[in-house]
Amino acid sequence: MIWNEKIECxxxxxxxxxxxxxxxTTVKRIYHNIPSYRAKMQEKGILxxxxxxxxxxxxxxxxxxxxxxxxxxxxxxxxxxxxxxxLHASSGTTGKPTVVGYTRNDLQMWxxxxxxxxxxxxxxxxxxVQVAYGxxxxxxxxGLHYGTENLGATVIPISGGNTKKQIQLMQDFGSTAIAxxxxxALYLAEAMQEIGVDPESLKxxxxxxxxxxxxxxxxxEIEAKLKIKAIDIYGLSEIVGPGVSCECVHQKGxxxxxxxxxxxxxxxxxxxxxDPGVIGELVFSTITKEGIPIIRYRTRDLTRLIYDTxxxxxxxxxxxKCMGRSDDMLIIRGVNVFPSQIxxxxxxxxxxxxxxxxxxxxxxTLDILKLMVEVQEQFFSDEIKELEAxxxxxxxxxxxxxxxxxxxxxxxxxxxxxxxxxxxxxxxNRKI
Amino acid sequence: MIIKQVSVFLENKSGRLNxxxxxxxDSGINIxxxxxxxxxxxxxxxLIVSNPDKACEILKQNRFSVKTTDVVLAKTxxxxxxxxxxxxxxxxxxxxxxxxxxxxxxxxxATIVIRPASIQKCVEILQNHKNDFLFHxxxxxx
Ligand SMILES: [Zn+2]
Numbered sequence: 001m002i003w004n005e006k007i008e009c010x011x012x013x014x015x016x017x018x019x020x021x022x023x024x025t026t027v028k029r030i031y032h033n034i035p036s037y038r039a040k041m042q043e044k045g046i047l048x049x050x051x052x053x054x055x056x057x058x059x060x061x062x063x064x065x066x067x068x069x070x071x072x073x074x075x076x077x078x079x080x081x082x083x084x085x086x087l088h089a090s091s092g093t094t095g096k097p098t099v100v101g102y103t104r105n106d107l108q109m110w111x112x113x114x115x116x117x118x119x120x121x122x123x124x125x126x127x128x129v130q131v132a133y134g135x136x137x138x139x140x141x142x143g144l145h146y147g148t149e150n151l152g153a154t155v156i157p158i159s160g161g162n163t164k165k166q167i168q169l170m171q172d173f174g175s176t177a178i179a180x181x182x183x184x185a186l187y188l189a190e191a192m193q194e195i196g197v198d199p200e201s202l203k204x205x206x207x208x209x210x211x212x213x214x215x216x217x218x219x220x221e222i223e224a225k226l227k228i229k230a231i232d233i234y235g236l237s238e239i240v241g242p243g244v245s246c247e248c249v250h251q252k253g254x255x256x257x258x259x260x261x262x263x264x265x266x267x268x269x270x271x272x273x274x275d276p277g278v279i280g281e282l283v284f285s286t287i288t289k290e291g292i293p294i295i296r297y298r299t300r301d302l303t304r305l306i307y308d309t310x311x312x313x314x315x316x317x318x319x320x321k322c323m324g325r326s327d328d329m330l331i332i333r334g335v336n337v338f339p340s341q342i343x344x345x346x347x348x349x350x351x352x353x354x355x356x357x358x359x360x361x362x363x364x365t366l367d368i369l370k371l372m373v374e375v376q377e378q379f380f381s382d383e384i385k386e387l388e389a390x391x392x393x394x395x396x397x398x399x400x401x402x403x404x405x406x407x408x409x410x411x412x413x414x415x416x417x418x419x420x421x422x423x424x425x426x427x428x429n430r431k432i
Numbered sequence: 433m434i435i436k437q438v439s440v441f442l443e444n445k446s447g448r449l450n451x452x453x454x455x456x457x458d459s460g461i462n463i464x465x466x467x468x469x470x471x472x473x474x475x476x477x478x479l480i481v482s483n484p485d486k487a488c489e490i491l492k493q494n495r496f497s498v499k500t501t502d503v504v505l506a507k508t509x510x511x512x513x514x515x516x517x518x519x520x521x522x523x524x525x526x527x528x529x530x531x532x533x534x535x536x537x538x539x540x541x542a543t544i545v546i547r548p549a550s551i552q553k554c555v556e557i558l559q560n561h562k563n564d565f566l567f568h569x570x571x572x573x574x
Contacts, residue, residue: 375441375474380497382439382547383530384469384476410474412443414495 022287114147117246125152132180139241189225253318465535525557
């Protein structure tokens with residue numbers, strides 16, 4: 001079911017008209033209420049009157065996470081606190097958290113986009129949705145909660161953790177959907193196996209997973225272990241929380257609720273918009289938010305946009321699964337290289353998650369890119385010529401995808417250091 | 433006779449071979465023969481052991497990349513020219529050899545490990561020269 005067909009299936013022209021009108025209003029609102037952004041616009045010599053349509057979006061200055069921190073806690077709110085009905089905050093890994101405030105209208109809009117997302121995932125009002133995201137300052141729990149209520153489905157507000165109880169309620173209440181992080185979904189699957197609960201015996205049929213990056217392989221694993229359809233939902237608290245975009249049942253990219261959040265892709269180096277379909281950094285502008293509207297927020301997430309109409313009938317632009325972070329970008333001999341691109345090349349060649357390490361050295365004036373790849377079972381052959389062929393194939397595939405030559409070295413499993421959580425993928429030894 | 437050979441991926445680093453042999457020794461697995469094929473960066477250690485499945489499992493537990501490959505065992509007499517004779521019949525029969533190595537446990541004969549492109553073809557040829565080269569179950573004492 002499509003929740004808001006008029007918007008979700010609008011033509012590109014209709015969408016551009018909606019976006020233009022809303023963008024103009026939002027830019028005025030920010031210019032007149034946020035001194036730091038006004039200063040940025042003045043510096044570029046842009047006045048609110050210069051913004052005549054969505055075409056002018058690319059002329060506007062960016063907003064960075066540091067802008068939110070510098071204006072901690074409420075400096076970027078464009079309404080008095082009496083209008084703010086809720087606060088959320090994301091824990092910063094360094095220093096202060098990022099605080100966001102919502103007006104009553106903001107909360108209504110948020111519930112609407114989450115409801116659309118749930119419908120995209122194939123959830124309807126007869127479903128019982130177990131929300132196992134944390135409830136609290138984090139946007140995951142409450143975001144999914146109100147979207148589910150707005151849809152008219154039944155919400156189980158169990159919050160995160162307490163795995164045994166999660167499984168027990170799935171059995172007793174007959175939950176048909178679960179919302180949590182993909183890693184917790186895998187953890188749940190393992191816990192079920194441990195206590196002898198067969199996922200087939202549950203009514204669970206779909207999972208809405210987000211709040212952390214996850215691969216296609218992880219999707220396959222979750223789907224196989226929990227016997228459900230695993231749907232990717234995207235969001236960040238600076239924009240609204242979960243529901244900025246979400247996959248439909250075709251799982252071919254996440255539909256962006258672009259009548260509220262305009263996505264752009266830029267080259268993280270030149271900061272210029274890239275051609276449609278090219279990978280780059282995702283940038284969002286909120287165009288209906290009242291509490292804390294944000295123009296051209298640099299998410300640092302890497303992806304690309306797909307403008308074709310989806311099989312589901314929605315015209316909402318789709319963003320591919322995020323392929324890493326622009327913070328990890330390397331510039332080698334003038335070419336932008338994202339470790340995630342290397343990873344996709346390796347993934348295409350095997351069934352399981354590859355372990356690899358990129359090492360960049362500078363010899364004289366030349367940058368040398370070395371790639372160490374662990375020879376896991378799926379790569380291992382008993383014959384030297386096969387392994388040499390593998391090495392050559394990796395080299396050629398990277399050369400043709402990225403346009404850059406790389407020295408490939410095959411190493412034993414366990415050679416590349418694993419750190420808890422995020423694996424270290426790049427060592428840059430260049431002294432520049 | 434067809435048996436399972438254990439292959440292990442090794443980087444060219446000192447101490448790696450010792451680590452493998454120690455792991456196998458500690459698990460009571462006997463190595464009858466081995467060979468190393470190497471390049472400047474890495475090598476493949478190929479082993480004939482008393483219990484290939486167990487060896488494979490233990491090495492996997494120790495996070496080596498391991499696999500088993502079927503190889504053909506042939507027997508030649510311990511005399512000048514006998515290896516040449518074996519190669520001649522294989523070549524004439526159209527059996528292409530990926531690699532091979534030999535070991536000897538008895539005075540009057542040598543054991544040849546052959547990895548042919550086609551196991552079936554190789555075995556067929558050897559069957560036709562039963563008395564000269566075919567390895568019998570009982571000949572192999574690990
Ligand atoms: Zn769709």
